[in-house]
Amino acid sequence: MRPTLSLNVPNFGPLLARDGYRHLIELAEQAEAAGIDRVNVTDHVVMGPDTSAYTWGPFATEPDAMWLEPLTVLSVMAGRTRTIRLGTGIVIAALRGAAVLAKTAATLDLLSGGRLDLGVGTGWQAKEYEAAGMDFARRGRLLDDTLAGCRALWEQAPASVDTPTVSFSDAYCMPRPPAGARIPIWVSGTLSTPVVRRLTTWGDGWIPIMGATHDDIARGADQLRGAFADAGRDPQQLQVRGRLAVARSASGEIDWDATAADAAALLAVGCTDVNVALQVVDPDPDRAAEQLPALAAAFASAHTGEAVR
Numbered sequence: 001m002r003p004t005l006s007l008n009v010p011n012f013g014p015l016l017a018r019d020g021y022r023h024l025i026e027l028a029e030q031a032e033a034a035g036i037d038r039v040n041v042t043d044h045v046v047m048g049p050d051t052s053a054y055t056w057g058p059f060a061t062e063p064d065a066m067w068l069e070p071l072t073v074l075s076v077m078a079g080r081t082r083t084i085r086l087g088t089g090i091v092i093a094a095l096r097g098a099a100v101l102a103k104t105a106a107t108l109d110l111l112s113g114g115r116l117d118l119g120v121g122t123g124w125q126a127k128e129y130e131a132a133g134m135d136f137a138r139r140g141r142l143l144d145d146t147l148a149g150c151r152a153l154w155e156q157a158p159a160s161v162d163t164p165t166v167s168f169s170d171a172y173c174m175p176r177p178p179a180g181a182r183i184p185i186w187v188s189g190t191l192s193t194p195v196v197r198r199l200t201t202w203g204d205g206w207i208p209i210m211g212a213t214h215d216d217i218a219r220g221a222d223q224l225r226g227a228f229a230d231a232g233r234d235p236q237q238l239q240v241r242g243r244l245a246v247a248r249s250a251s252g253e254i255d256w257d258a259t260a261a262d263a264a265a266l267l268a269v270g271c272t273d274v275n276v277a278l279q280v281v282d283p284d285p286d287r288a289a290e291q292l293p294a295l296a297a298a299f300a301s302a303h304t305g306e307a308v309r
Contacts, residue, residue: 001236003267004037005299006275007292008089011041012067013060015278015285021068027278027289028077032084034292035300038117039077040089040275041070048127055124056210071104078112087117089207089241089275090188094122094142095132098149098166102173106154109183110175119207120147121188140194141165147185147202154183186241191220199224200231205239205273214269217242221270242266244276254281254291256298263302274299 009027010016016024028039044067051059061067074086086108093101109116122143123129126136134142145163152159153173160169177183186205189195199206206224208217217240225235244266247258263274281295282288300306 001239001272003271003299003303004085004273005035005263005296006038006040006085006087006089006241006273007031007036008040008042008275008277010060010278011070011073012044013065017066023285024068024073025076025080027285028081028084030289031292032081035296036084036292038085038087038273040087040117040119041068041073042089043070043091043123044125045069045092045095045128046131048125051125053124053126071108074116075108075111078108078115082113083115085115085117086112087186088119089186090119090121090123092123092128093118093120093150094134094139094146095128096146098146098161099153099168099171099173101146102150102153105150105183106173106175106177109177114177114181117184117186117205119186119188119205121207138165140198144194144198144202147198150185151202184239186239191223196224196227200227200233204237205241207241210243212243214242214265217266217271218269225270239272240270241273241275242269242271244274244280246276246280254294256294259295260298260302263299267303274302 009024011024016027031039047063049063070088070091078086105116105118120143122139129136129139142165145166148163149161149166152161153171154176158170158172161167184204185202186207187195187199187203188207190209206220208220221240224238228235228238245262247255247262249255266274278285278288281291
């Protein structure tokens with residue numbers, strides 16, 4: 001499995017809002033041209049006025065800021081690109097419902113030529129579940145049942161599922177991934193017992209929680225490879241995402257050698273994908289876009305061992 005380099009682009013707020021968010025779509029084209037393997041966008045369906053439950057620092061936007069629906073964004077990107085993979089990092093899967101999410105994701109995967117990576121999670125905000133008529137306290141159960149429904153609809157014809165929150169029988173849902181193909185599901189979160197079970201049952205990749213250290217990722221990757229083996233799955237097929245630290249010199253310029261070294265360290269602890277946010281490359285999106293070829297070159301040096309050119 002060749003390591004991949006992913007770029008998170010903000011499908012929210014004003015940064016890429018130029019020309020009705022055409023700038024956002026252009027970033028996917030620029031990332032593809034630069035040699036980036038995957039572009040990721042993220043999800044909020046609604047926002048409440050209180051974002052204090054977000055525990056990783058100040059929240060990125062005000063509650064009434066623009067936030068574009070991620071699968072719709074990826075559909076437009078799919079039509080403007082040819083090779084770059086299209087990921088959610090993450091989508092709050094249960095809010096869509098199993099049948100609607102299965103149909104939407106499979107349609108996008110088909111029209112993009114099999115390029116979808118579906119990153120999923122429970123989210124952290126009760127208001128979104130309230131707006132969808134769902135119980136936030138049952139979010140883990142709701143996610144599990146949604147994934148069970150999606151896999152059944154993608155892999156069976158007719159499909160049947162009987163879980164506490166999703167139940168149907170003799171249902172046909174087309175399109176489905178072709179025989180032998182699979183829409184990868186990336187599961188986010190700390191490796192609690194439910195998350196490990198969720199990943200080994202329905203998932204393909206792990207998105208560690210923000211702030212996870214290299215040691216955390218190494219331990220988690222080992223744990224998941226063991227869990228894959230115990231479940232009768234090939235541990236070598238497990239995918240793991242790490243967040244790249246973009247190093248800078250005293251003058252503020254990007255130190256590509258040091259950045260490549262951090263990418264190499266992530267690969268060494270078991271990451272198969274190295275992810276970086278556009279704003280980490282440069283707060284100015286145009287300057288960040290100019291740096292993407294150098295970012296791709298630094299990543300290539302990390303997994304080939306060649307010097308950064």
